[in-house]
Amino acid sequence: MSDTTAHKFRSARDEAPLARYALIAFAVIGVGVLVAAPLLAVFVEALADGAAAAVASLGNRDAASAIKLTLLIAAIAVPLNALFGVAAAWFITKFDFRGKAFLITLIDLPFSVSPVVAGLCIVLMFGTNSLVGGWLVASGYPVVFALPGIVLATMFVTFPFVARELIPVMVEQGRAEEEAALTLGASGFRVFWTVTLPNIRWALLYGVLLSNARAMGEFGAVAVVSGKIRGETATMPITIEMLYNEYLSVAAFSMAAVLTLLALVTLMLKTALEVRHADQLAANHRH
Amino acid sequence: MGRPLIHRSPMPGLGLSMGITLTMLSLVVLLPIGALLLKGANFGVAGIWETVNRERVWAALFLSFRLSLFAALFNLVFGVILAWVLVRYRFAGRRLLDAAVDLPFALPTAVAGIALTALYAPNGAFGALAAEIGWKIAYTQWGIFIALVFVGLPFVTRTVQPVVEEIEAEVEEASATLGASRLYTLRRVVLPMLAPAALTGFALSLARAVGEYGSVIFIAGNIPLKTEIAPLLIVIQLEEFNYDGAAAIGIAMLVISFAMLLAINLIGVWSRRRIGYV
Numbered sequence: 001m002s003d004t005t006a007h008k009f010r011s012a013r014d015e016a017p018l019a020r021y022a023l024i025a026f027a028v029i030g031v032g033v034l035v036a037a038p039l040l041a042v043f044v045e046a047l048a049d050g051a052a053a054a055v056a057s058l059g060n061r062d063a064a065s066a067i068k069l070t071l072l073i074a075a076i077a078v079p080l081n082a083l084f085g086v087a088a089a090w091f092i093t094k095f096d097f098r099g100k101a102f103l104i105t106l107i108d109l110p111f112s113v114s115p116v117v118a119g120l121c122i123v124l125m126f127g128t129n130s131l132v133g134g135w136l137v138a139s140g141y142p143v144v145f146a147l148p149g150i151v152l153a154t155m156f157v158t159f160p161f162v163a164r165e166l167i168p169v170m171v172e173q174g175r176a177e178e179e180a181a182l183t184l185g186a187s188g189f190r191v192f193w194t195v196t197l198p199n200i201r202w203a204l205l206y207g208v209l210l211s212n213a214r215a216m217g218e219f220g221a222v223a224v225v226s227g228k229i230r231g232e233t234a235t236m237p238i239t240i241e242m243l244y245n246e247y248l249s250v251a252a253f254s255m256a257a258v259l260t261l262l263a264l265v266t267l268m269l270k271t272a273l274e275v276r277h278a279d280q281l282a283a284n285h286r287h
Numbered sequence: 288m289g290r291p292l293i294h295r296s297p298m299p300g301l302g303l304s305m306g307i308t309l310t311m312l313s314l315v316v317l318l319p320i321g322a323l324l325l326k327g328a329n330f331g332v333a334g335i336w337e338t339v340n341r342e343r344v345w346a347a348l349f350l351s352f353r354l355s356l357f358a359a360l361f362n363l364v365f366g367v368i369l370a371w372v373l374v375r376y377r378f379a380g381r382r383l384l385d386a387a388v389d390l391p392f393a394l395p396t397a398v399a400g401i402a403l404t405a406l407y408a409p410n411g412a413f414g415a416l417a418a419e420i421g422w423k424i425a426y427t428q429w430g431i432f433i434a435l436v437f438v439g440l441p442f443v444t445r446t447v448q449p450v451v452e453e454i455e456a457e458v459e460e461a462s463a464t465l466g467a468s469r470l471y472t473l474r475r476v477v478l479p480m481l482a483p484a485a486l487t488g489f490a491l492s493l494a495r496a497v498g499e500y501g502s503v504i505f506i507a508g509n510i511p512l513k514t515e516i517a518p519l520l521i522v523i524q525l526e527e528f529n530y531d532g533a534a535a536i537g538i539a540m541l542v543i544s545f546a547m548l549l550a551i552n553l554i555g556v557w558s559r560r561r562i563g564y565v
Binding site for chain 1: 292293294296297298299300301303304305307308311312315316317318319320321322323325326365368369371372373375376378380382384385386387388389390391392393394395396397398399401402403405406411412413433436437440456459460462463464469491494495497498499500501505518519521522525530533534537540541544545548
């Protein structure tokens with residue numbers, strides 16, 4: 001830059017103003033094109049024939065059944081994963097044992113497995129021609145192409161979320177508070193309820209939030225195990241695919257808009273948690 | 288050897304927490320993966336090779352891993368810049384930009400898939416623009432690339448951001464007082480500090496892209512040998528009730544992804560040792 005006055009006020013940690021503006025513009029345009037534009041496209045396409053058509057497309061029995069099924073799956077899978085996350089975090093952070101790193105790797109495994117492969121694993125384990133699956137079908141409890149299979153697939157892909165949020169927070173908080181409560185004669189359950197839980201509640205909520213968003217939106221794993229039976233095993237994302245492939249664009253995008261609104265609410269709650277309870281969230285403890 | 292398997296601890300709930308953890312982990316994750324590996328073992332290495340060693344499967348595997356690598360590389364560069372901009376600069380709408388970065392995590396993949404297709408199809412907003420210069424995006428490998436960039440976008444940013452926040456002012460100032468230009472400081476002082484986190488984000492982004500299905504299949508066009516991704520091939524085998532074929536491709540994908548992640552981790556260890564920064 002030619003003007004020397006600008007130099008005088010620039011700290012050693014700043015880029016030249018021109019570079020700064022260029023980088024900001026690059027970031028804003030990049031996120032705008034890559035992220036904001038698809039978001040906008042969902043609503044534009046849903047409202048292509050007007051708001052009334054969009055709402056009407058959600059009013060039929062198949063759509064209602066898909067919404068109910070997705071809510072039911074989340075209502076089963078998310079609490080179970082929260083239970084697992086709390087138990088795993090307690091086991092890993094309150095006790096010292098061999099193979100801890102290996103256990104954490106195993107818990108993280110679903111993140112590096114394709115959702116389609118996850119669904120495939122469940123089909124191979126519980127499908128009609130597997131040992132376990134054949135017996136279950138014979139006893140009248142089919143897993144694949146039925147609710148249990150979809151719940152299992154959903155749990156598989158969301159498995160690490162809660163544990164991953166809780167473990168760093170609980171490592172940081174240590175065991176001293178719990179030990180103090182124990183020496184004062186509190187029962188194990190009371191220690192967890194009155195000492196540990198208040199310390200981890202925001203991290204727990206954060207993990208549940210992420211887990212829920214993924215559970216309601218999971219497509220690949222569910223597509224493999226659901227069998228896509230309309231009105232029975234078609235979740236919201238599966239219904240979106242079916243409608244889209246039938247060229248029912250408004251109906252597909254209207255249902256997509258419902259899930260998009262859910263995603264936006266999730267993001268807002270997540271951001272609010274990050275702003276208000278930053279000190280109690282794992283995301284801010286990663287170094 | 289002298290170390291006990293589990294140390295004695297006054298903490299309550301050992302049996303309960305260990306029981307829940309191991310039971311659920313086994314039921315939900317380990318046994319199903321075991322079922323896949325068992326299927327593979329029954330099928331044998333030769334059987335897997337026979338299934339995988341076909342032009343269509345190779346084409347799909349090569350396409351998936353190649354485009355995932357390109358998308359992850361794009362996200363590596365863009366993610367580091369984004370993290371830098373979000374931490375270092377103050378401008379109107381910064382918080383909104385920060386929140387928007389997480390949208391690909393929150394938005395269901397099928398929704399992203401049809402939205403991207405609507406945008407980049409020849410009659411879509413961006414697709415029509417590209418068509419003007421004769422560039423076809425949707426239903427070509429470009430479309431797959433864009434979908435993979437979308438799903439992998441937050442990883443590098445989110446791993447690098449906390450590291451940028453931690454950089455001490457003194458480090459950059461020392462470099463500046465020793466006469467380094469800003470660009471030199473960024474290249475030789477700042478980037479090496481960000482490298483391990485950026486590499487972790489890159490690996491996560493890559494792993495996610497390789498397995499991605501929902502956001503890709505709508506925009507890909509799914510033409511065999513040209514725009515057919517490996518996960519779709521598994522779905523097709525399953526729809527034909529060819530479980531052996533599906534398992535063989537699934538195992539091939541698992542093996543290649545783990546090999547890639549291992550290689551990236553080794554590069555990370557090596558670069559950390561070389562740069563001497565943890």
